[in-house]
Amino acid sequence: MTAIVSLPITSWDQPISSANQTLAIEALEAGNVVLLPxxxxxxxxxxxxxxxxxxIQGIKNVSLAPANGTFKGSKGTEAEQRQLQAMMMRFAASTKSLANNLLSPYEEGLQQARASFRPVEIAGRPTSWRxxxxxxxxxxxPSSPTLGKRILRVFSNINxxxxxxxxxLGEPFETVAQRYLASLPKPLWGASKIMNALGITKSPRSAYDHYMLRLHDHMKADxxxxxxxxxQEQLFAAGTTWMVFTDQVSHAAMSGQFVLEQTFLLPVEYMxxxxxAPLRVLERLTGRGLV
Structure with a gap:
């Protein structure tokens, strides 16, 4: 089962020992959660x-692009939106500092992507099964193929x-992949280029992205x-932060609101x-290259 590995980190920009860096990276790459209580x-x-x-009333997700400050999904007055944008930019800067210190072996390859604020109670929220x-x-x-890059997410509960x-938290990735792989449809020749030409995706999907999206859907539909x-159930208390490779760890958010999240992408070669990596696991199970 997924392990929870706790580290005694108290500041977003503190120097971190090489021993704790190694502990964090070993835990993350093995498919565990690193908790910073x-x-x-x-x-x-x-x-x-x-x-x-x-x-934030009724808003599922407010998103921010840290690179340029692009801010989407909020309501309220212009002053309130500027203040929320500034808070999220501060969170994005904090998580980048944390990642650079805790995960320094990744630093040259780690790419900061979008940050999000999830203010709505997730339990009982009406939505489609997908x-x-x-x-x-x-x-x-679905619209932004990763081409095998890892999806590392940092969460902080500000409730x-x-x-x-x-x-x-569910089973190890390889166990889940073995459960569903035979039932996943294979990519259709030319489909990725057509979806990209139609603007459905921002770049052509790789076979890896195809299988990961189908795996996501088959898991949720089963x-x-x-x-x-x-x-297993895991509670993340208010005032705690945690990080996890969410492309690898089977997870579901069952309840709670007011969570900040920062996504990072990491090419497999920097691991x-x-x-x-899920890419290498799926390539081994299918017997072919997927990107």
């Missing part, structure tokens, strides 16, 4: 009203009522799999143990 992202007093204002993140799944992006974020008692 003493590392809160502190919401400033002037930002606290944002968690009660119209800027978009229902309370169902166990692994991550891939003002001190409510936890509750996850379920109600028997979703209700297996072997899956310490590339054979553990």
């Amino acid at each position: 003493q590392l809160p992202f502190v919401v400033r007093e002037d930002e606290r009203p944002l968690l009660e204002s119209n800027v 978009k229902d993140d309370t169902r166990l799944h692994v991550d891939n992006f 003002p009522q001190n409510q936890p974020r509750v996850w379920r 109600q028997d799999y979703q209700t297996q008692p072997s899956h 310490q143990h590339p054979a553990q």
Whole structure:
């Protein structure tokens, strides 16, 4: 089962020993969660009203591109939106500093992607089964093919009522892949170029992206799999931060609200143990290159 590896980190920009760097990377690449229980992202007093204002009412996801500050998905007054954007930029800068210190062997390859703020209670939220993140799944992006890059995500629970974020964690990636691979349809010749030409995807999908998206859907659609008692529950308390390769770890967010998230992408060649990457696992199981 997925292990939770805790580290005593108390600052987003503190120097981190090589021993703790190694511990974090070994845990992440093995498909575990790195928990930082003493590392809160502190919401400033002037930002606290944002968690009660119209800027986030009914909003599932507010997104931010740290590279240029592009900000989407919020409501409220112009001043409130600017303040939320500034808070998210501060979170993005904090996570980048953390990643550079804790995961320094990745530094040359690690690419900071979008940050998000998820203010709505996830339990009971109406949505389609495919978009229902309370169902166990692994991550891939329908419109933005990763071409095998790892998806590393850093989460921080900023819930003002001190409510936890509750996850379920599933089986190791290779076990899940072996369960579903034979039932996944193979990519259709030319389909990736057509989807790209039509603007459905930002670049042509690789065979890897095809299989990962189908795996995501088959997992979520399989109600028997979703209700297996072997899956473990994990509570992430308010004021804690955690990171995980969500393309590898089967996960589902069951309840909670007010979570900040930062996505990083990592090419497989920058890993310490590339054979553990989902790309390499699927290539081994299919007997062919997938990118």
